[in-house]
Amino acid sequence: MTDTMRNTVYFAGVALLIVITGFVQSWNSALFILNFGLISAIMALGVNLQWGFAGLFNVGIMGFVALGGLATVLVSMPATPGAWEAGGGPVVGALLMGAATVVAAGIVLKKMAAGWLRHAAVLLIIVVGFFVFRSLFDPAVALIEDINPASTGYLGGLGLPVVMAWPVGGVLAAAVAWLIGKTALGLRSDYLAIATLGISEIIIAVMKNEDWLARGVKNVAGLPRPAPYEVDLQDSASFIERANSFGLDPVFASTIWVKLVYASLFTVVLVILFILAQRALHSPWGRMMRAIRDNEHAAEAMGKNVTARHLQIFVLGSAVCGIAGAMMTTLDGQLTPGTYQPLRFTFLIWVMVIVGGSGSNLGSVLGGFLIWWLWVMVEPMGLGLMNFVTMGMSEGSALKEHLIDSAAHMRLLTMGFVLLLVLRFSPRGLIPEK
Amino acid sequence: MIDFLNAFVALSNFVLIPAISYGAQLALGALGVTLIYGILRFSNFAHGDTMAFGAMCTILVTWLFQSWGISFGPLPTALLAMPFGILATMGLVLFTDRYVYKFYREQKAKPVILVIVSLGVMFILNGLVRFIIGPNDQRFSDGERFIISVRNFKDMTGLKEGLAFKTTQGITIVTAIIVVIVLFWFLNRTRTGKSMRAYSDNEDLALLSGINPERVVMITWLIVATLATIAGTLYGLDKSFKPFIFLQLLLPVFASAIVGGLGSPIGAIAGGFTIAFSEVMITYAWKKVATYVVPEAWAPDSLVQLLSTDYKFAVSFVILLIVLLFRPTGLFAGKSV
Numbered sequence: 001m002t003d004t005m006r007n008t009v010y011f012a013g014v015a016l017l018i019v020i021t022g023f024v025q026s027w028n029s030a031l032f033i034l035n036f037g038l039i040s041a042i043m044a045l046g047v048n049l050q051w052g053f054a055g056l057f058n059v060g061i062m063g064f065v066a067l068g069g070l071a072t073v074l075v076s077m078p079a080t081p082g083a084w085e086a087g088g089g090p091v092v093g094a095l096l097m098g099a100a101t102v103v104a105a106g107i108v109l110k111k112m113a114a115g116w117l118r119h120a121a122v123l124l125i126i127v128v129g130f131f132v133f134r135s136l137f138d139p140a141v142a143l144i145e146d147i148n149p150a151s152t153g154y155l156g157g158l159g160l161p162v163v164m165a166w167p168v169g170g171v172l173a174a175a176v177a178w179l180i181g182k183t184a185l186g187l188r189s190d191y192l193a194i195a196t197l198g199i200s201e202i203i204i205a206v207m208k209n210e211d212w213l214a215r216g217v218k219n220v221a222g223l224p225r226p227a228p229y230e231v232d233l234q235d236s237a238s239f240i241e242r243a244n245s246f247g248l249d250p251v252f253a254s255t256i257w258v259k260l261v262y263a264s265l266f267t268v269v270l271v272i273l274f275i276l277a278q279r280a281l282h283s284p285w286g287r288m289m290r291a292i293r294d295n296e297h298a299a300e301a302m303g304k305n306v307t308a309r310h311l312q313i314f315v316l317g318s319a320v321c322g323i324a325g326a327m328m329t330t331l332d333g334q335l336t337p338g339t340y341q342p343l344r345f346t347f348l349i350w351v352m353v354i355v356g357g358s359g360s361n362l363g364s365v366l367g368g369f370l371i372w373w374l375w376v377m378v379e380p381m382g383l384g385l386m387n388f389v390t391m392g393m394s395e396g397s398a399l400k401e402h403l404i405d406s407a408a409h410m411r412l413l414t415m416g417f418v419l420l421l422v423l424r425f426s427p428r429g430l431i432p433e434k
Numbered sequence: 435m436i437d438f439l440n441a442f443v444a445l446s447n448f449v450l451i452p453a454i455s456y457g458a459q460l461a462l463g464a465l466g467v468t469l470i471y472g473i474l475r476f477s478n479f480a481h482g483d484t485m486a487f488g489a490m491c492t493i494l495v496t497w498l499f500q501s502w503g504i505s506f507g508p509l510p511t512a513l514l515a516m517p518f519g520i521l522a523t524m525g526l527v528l529f530t531d532r533y534v535y536k537f538y539r540e541q542k543a544k545p546v547i548l549v550i551v552s553l554g555v556m557f558i559l560n561g562l563v564r565f566i567i568g569p570n571d572q573r574f575s576d577g578e579r580f581i582i583s584v585r586n587f588k589d590m591t592g593l594k595e596g597l598a599f600k601t602t603q604g605i606t607i608v609t610a611i612i613v614v615i616v617l618f619w620f621l622n623r624t625r626t627g628k629s630m631r632a633y634s635d636n637e638d639l640a641l642l643s644g645i646n647p648e649r650v651v652m653i654t655w656l657i658v659a660t661l662a663t664i665a666g667t668l669y670g671l672d673k674s675f676k677p678f679i680f681l682q683l684l685l686p687v688f689a690s691a692i693v694g695g696l697g698s699p700i701g702a703i704a705g706g707f708t709i710a711f712s713e714v715m716i717t718y719a720w721k722k723v724a725t726y727v728v729p730e731a732w733a734p735d736s737l738v739q740l741l742s743t744d745y746k747f748a749v750s751f752v753i754l755l756i757v758l759l760f761r762p763t764g765l766f767a768g769k770s771v
């Protein structure tokens with residue numbers, strides 16, 4: 001069997017799984033899986049860029065995805081009336097001031113001769129800078145958060161079309177990735193892992209607590225959509241007519257139509273990113289990346305700047321995750337910082353990349369769809385399994401109840417087993433790198 | 435003078451005691467991470483969930499004991515149950531080593547592959563713990579709640595500030611001291627401990643001198659299981675047991691191990707206390723202490739809190755970054771492979 005045939009069979013298989021879900025459950029859930037599958041595929045592409053091309057171990061995907069979500073709010077929501085006037089200037093000023101403090105401390109550290117005087121100077125700059133920052137920042141934040149806290153209480157966004165948020169999400173994620181990469185790359189590989197794990201927790205903490213930015217855990221709901229609203233479709237005479245001509249119920253048809261609009265938008269993004277990633281992989285740059293991955297010392301001896309290349313690809317991969325994060329928040333229609341969990345947004349993506357085949361873009365896309373499908377379906381399947389296992393037990397027994405209640409936790413178990421089995425018996429994944 | 439005493443009592447109550455007991459928990463966790471790193475040469479991401487598993491087993495046995503009416507007097511029953519939790523965890527880590535990690539060790543796989551494998555183990559353990567005990571908070575502490583309660587302290591000293599010293603905090607500190615003494619005695623004085631250190635320093639030389647690597651690895655896992663269970667149980671007793679917390683604990687634990695220098699046991703302890711003290715001190719509202727110490731006219735209006743407690747992860751992270759930037763091998767020069 002040739003590679004092309006094998007790949008076609010794989011993708012046809014995943015498509016079949018989704019279609020079966022459509023018949024057995026409902027078309028809405030099938031399209032839900034498809035949409036999230038598309039997004040997962042993009043995230044997996046981003047991680048594959050870092051891990052597959054360059055061997056960088058990033059466990060902070062959740063943070064970059066969340067930054068994408070933040071971008072959606074900052075770009076697409078309308079500005080809160082009066083918020084900028086109330087405290088926008090001082091907040092921005094305070095943030096710039098904070099950045100200036102860090103830069104100043106860095107300059108002093110570089111320019112001054114080592115010794116206790118330098119320590120004292122750096123400490124002084126940081127302490128003074130911190131208190132100036134807080135004295136500017138706190139009152140401004142309080143003013144912003146006072147503006148109608150029940151529904152706004154934040155700065156709001158730029159009021160631009162929501163699709164514009166996708167590239168912005170990528171840029172935000174790239175900026176943070178640069179910062180992290182600059183510190184942690186060039187050290188041993190585990191340090192990057194810990195550093196990214198940390199930054200992702202911090203990004204989530206900031207998004208949960210800085211209410212002036214995006215309302216924190218009060219969530220921002222009702223984000224603008226790139227697709228029409230179901231209600232509007234159901235009111236539109238032409239849509240009802242078209243639905244009837246297909247013999248469909250207008251309510252059902254409207255939900256399906258909206259999901260299809262999203263799916264086509266996401267497909268466009270996925271195809272563009274996939275082509276770019278494929279071109280990158282087969283360019284001299286991609287070959288150099290893989291050469292660095294396989295033997296850093298040899299590449300260094302050939303005059304390649306390994307750390308700089310690593311930084312480059314780390315930023316690129318994180319940007320892709322940021323784009324996917326913005327798309328996901330757009331699909332959800334709301335930003336809920338409380339729902340970002342590392343197991344779902346970091347480690348699951350890793351399972352996708354490993355199962356699909358590290359280093360292979362096509363594999364990542366396949367892994368994205370397949371593992372997402374599994375992630376969604378494990379719960380009903382687990383419940384079915386538990387019902388089957390407990391069939392013989394007496395009604396109302398505590399064990400039976402416990403087992404059925406716990407079926408929801410089958411997800412993590414299954415994912416762990418899938419990851420370990422693939423690593424052990426097929427470490428190159430379903431579609432191996434050529 | 436009284437003011438300074440009051441300030442000191444407030445400081446002890448809100449900063450010193452919590453930070454010392456939290457530091458002891460982190461140090462025990464970081465010791466496990468650092469031992470695995472030194473001997474097996476990878477960062478074990480499943481460590482947080484190993485702690486959760488150990489604590490869970492202890493809790494289950496505690497409940498069993500409580501239902502049988504066995505108690506440990508003023509001390510929590512969990513201490514009686516802990517040996518059983520340790521045994522169960524030992525079984526678990528030996529099982530994962532035999533069926534998961536050993537394969538990659540024999541292949542001489544790259545450390546990063548082992549890290550990813552440990553991610554898989556983490557998934558399974560996390561799922562297992564949630565499956566068995568559920569994702570919710572579990573309380574299992576019993577016995578006396580306080581060694582010194584606020585009221586007793588006030589009656590005793592006549593000071594305005596109270597001092598509470600929880601039993602769990604006392605137990606944490608005492609246990610940690612005992613465990614660390616035993617561990618260092620073992621590593622420095624016994625033949626097996628010495629062979630472990632030799633293996634950690636130089637694998638090839640250790641093999642040449644006839645040290646059995648599989649035995650070293652097994653003993654390491656046994657020690658790590660003990661440390662993880664103790665750390666997990668103490669943390670659960672002191673705060674509360676929630677499976678999700680242990681995943682979040684991974685960051686400060688790793689930060690402690692790296693700050694101290696990966697692979698260095700003494701560094702792990704220093705790192706644990708560094709992280710714990712910084713976290714507590716930076717997120718504590720200093721108003722109370724400051725009001726006693728400074729003249730009345732200067733008394734602060736605000737809380738004098740540097741960062742809100744929600745950012746405590748940020749503290750361990752920033753310390754980690756600073757150490758990575760200026761001293762990548764950590765305070766006690768661990769290895770950097």
